[in-house]
Amino acid sequence: MTELLTPVVDDDGAPFWEYAARGELRVQACAAAGCGAMRFPPRPCCPRCGSFAAVWRRTSGKGRIWSYVVPHPPLLPGYAALVPYHPVLVELADAPHIRLVGNLVARAGAPLDSVAPGRLRIGARVQAVFADQGGVVVPRWVLERP
Amino acid sequence: MAPPDGTAFLKDSTAIVGIGRTPFARRLPESEKALACRAVLAALADAGIAPSEVDAFASYTMEETDEVELAKAVGAGDVTFFSKVGYGGGGSCATLAHLAAAITTGQATVGVAWRSRKRGSGPRPWTDTTAQLPTPAQWTRPFGLLRPADEIAMLARRYMHEYGATRDHLFNVALACRNRANQNPAAIMYERPLTRDMYMTSRWISEPLCLFDNCLETDGALACVLVSAARARDCRHRPVYVHSAAQGLPAQHHGMVNYWNDDPLAGPAWTAARHLWKQADFGPEDVDVAQIYDAFTPLIPLSLEGYGFCGRGEGGAFTEGGALETGGRLPLNTAGGGLSEAYVHGFNLITEGVRQLRGTSTAQVPGAETCLVTAGEGVPTSAVLLRN
Numbered sequence: 001m002t003e004l005l006t007p008v009v010d011d012d013g014a015p016f017w018e019y020a021a022r023g024e025l026r027v028q029a030c031a032a033a034g035c036g037a038m039r040f041p042p043r044p045c046c047p048r049c050g051s052f053a054a055v056w057r058r059t060s061g062k063g064r065i066w067s068y069v070v071p072h073p074p075l076l077p078g079y080a081a082l083v084p085y086h087p088v089l090v091e092l093a094d095a096p097h098i099r100l101v102g103n104l105v106a107r108a109g110a111p112l113d114s115v116a117p118g119r120l121r122i123g124a125r126v127q128a129v130f131a132d133q134g135g136v137v138v139p140r141w142v143l144e145r146p
Numbered sequence: 147m148a149p150p151d152g153t154a155f156l157k158d159s160t161a162i163v164g165i166g167r168t169p170f171a172r173r174l175p176e177s178e179k180a181l182a183c184r185a186v187l188a189a190l191a192d193a194g195i196a197p198s199e200v201d202a203f204a205s206y207t208m209e210e211t212d213e214v215e216l217a218k219a220v221g222a223g224d225v226t227f228f229s230k231v232g233y234g235g236g237g238s239c240a241t242l243a244h245l246a247a248a249i250t251t252g253q254a255t256v257g258v259a260w261r262s263r264k265r266g267s268g269p270r271p272w273t274d275t276t277a278q279l280p281t282p283a284q285w286t287r288p289f290g291l292l293r294p295a296d297e298i299a300m301l302a303r304r305y306m307h308e309y310g311a312t313r314d315h316l317f318n319v320a321l322a323c324r325n326r327a328n329q330n331p332a333a334i335m336y337e338r339p340l341t342r343d344m345y346m347t348s349r350w351i352s353e354p355l356c357l358f359d360n361c362l363e364t365d366g367a368l369a370c371v372l373v374s375a376a377r378a379r380d381c382r383h384r385p386v387y388v389h390s391a392a393q394g395l396p397a398q399h400h401g402m403v404n405y406w407n408d409d410p411l412a413g414p415a416w417t418a419a420r421h422l423w424k425q426a427d428f429g430p431e432d433v434d435v436a437q438i439y440d441a442f443t444p445l446i447p448l449s450l451e452g453y454g455f456c457g458r459g460e461g462g463a464f465t466e467g468g469a470l471e472t473g474g475r476l477p478l479n480t481a482g483g484g485l486s487e488a489y490v491h492g493f494n495l496i497t498e499g500v501r502q503l504r505g506t507s508t509a510q511v512p513g514a515e516t517c518l519v520t521a522g523e524g525v526p527t528s529a530v531l532l533r534n
């Protein structure tokens with residue numbers, strides 16, 4: 001299989017990937033008293049209150065498909081080999097304004113084309129699972145009711 | 147004219163007096179720099195202004211020719227203002243805003259804005275995996291959301307789901323642009339009519355977007371010349387005034403991957419529009435013709451909503467009944483736009499706005515007096531209202 005891109009991790013995002021490697025889906029949240037705003041993508045300070053204090057709050061890993069696309073070539077070779085794969089945008093049940101891009105798969109380790117595009121539906125409930133992508137553990141998504 | 151607090155008004159204080167361009171083609175033999183020089187010299191000749199009088203330049207990112215190279219090649223004088231606006235296609239109209247501000251506040255007298263691009267024969271930016279924007283590189287591209295078309299398709303599917311917009315609405319956009327290109331001998335698609343059957347059976351690029359929902363890939367360059375309103379009255383052509391100008395970067399906006407806020411479908415157009423109309427003497431209902439950035443067809447219904455031509459969710463339905471065609475409610479992209487004339491990061495929309503208000507478009511709206519020109523929706527953007 002040709003290579004897929006791996007996340008280009010920055011200082012702000014590093015904890016997300018460290019938690020993912022442990023099988024946890026965590027989101028950055030403000031640690032200031034009385035604030036607690038969850039934010040994504042991660043950033044140095046809280047856009048609501050300006051605090052630089054942050055925690056990584058564990059989520060249930062539950063969400064719903066907010067939208068999805070089915071890309072067709074021309075694509076980078078690793079992805080062209082997986083057509084018809086289908087990036088999904090998952091709205092987190094714990095923080096609806098946070099929508100993670102990911103891939104819907106039949107089970108944790110299954111390839112990106114393991115679910116037929118016809119199975120996708122906006123609003124479908126999904127659950128986060130974790131899989132290795134080029135040496136980095138990334139979240140993937142499975143249907144709650146396959 | 148000046149408000150009592152001493153600040154300067156931009157309203158009608160400057161005018162576009164010259165426009166120029168190279169031919170458009172999938173492949174042009176000359177370099178981007180040579181094309182830029184040709185477009186700038188053509189615009190100055192159109193204005194009847196000597197290159198040595200140019201003292202201001204404005205461009206926007208993904209422009210490979212810088213001010214130093216351009217100024218010395220075309221023979222500009224001493225330059226006292228130069229500006230480069232970010233976000234690629236979102237910056238086209240901001241070049242006019244920056245030049246208008248510089249001229250109105252006395253920092254310069256003759257401004258040139260330009261765009262030169264070899265996107266037809268050059269590489270597709272998304273194929274470069276080493277020079278990625280940080281947010282997509284970490285959070286979206288690894289999952290196969292690789293190209294601008296994929297990023298916009300994600301919003302487009304949600305838009306269609308939420309508001310009942312259809313592929314026929316997107317076709318209406320593609321068709322209006324193509325019909326105008328069929329009247330414009332300079333357009334890449336001049337001799338290539340589009341039918342609904344061609345649209346509905348074309349190959350997918352990123353479902354729900356097909357080939358004809360995507361802009362062209364073009365080599366070409368354009369430029370325009372801006373001076374004060376007082377000087378404009380002595381120039382060769384009827385002045386086209388910059389009536390209002392605005393940039394827009396909304397709170398909690400994330401660029402083309404605008405997925406992490408309460409309302410991803412209300413983008414930069416809304417922010418730019420509020421400022422644009424606040425400064426203007428007229429409103430959306432008074433716009434005679436619009437040149438709206440069309441890298442992808444869904445940007446048109448979104449922009450129609452953002453700039454106030456219809457309500458939220460009504461952008462698809464707005465396109466029905468020939469509304470975007472000549473004689474419709476809002477004639478759109480009358481030279482063919484990025485979808486069918488040329489994709490030069492939206493600068494051809496500016497020059498076509500000028501032609502409409504000079505009365506020299508190949509798809510002239512009779513008696514057009516006002517024109518909205520916008521830059522890319524979905525990225526930090528900009529827009530201008532032009533009037534004659």
Ligand SMILES: [Zn+2]
Pocket residue numbers: 030031032035036037046047048049050051
């Ligand atoms: Zn906070």
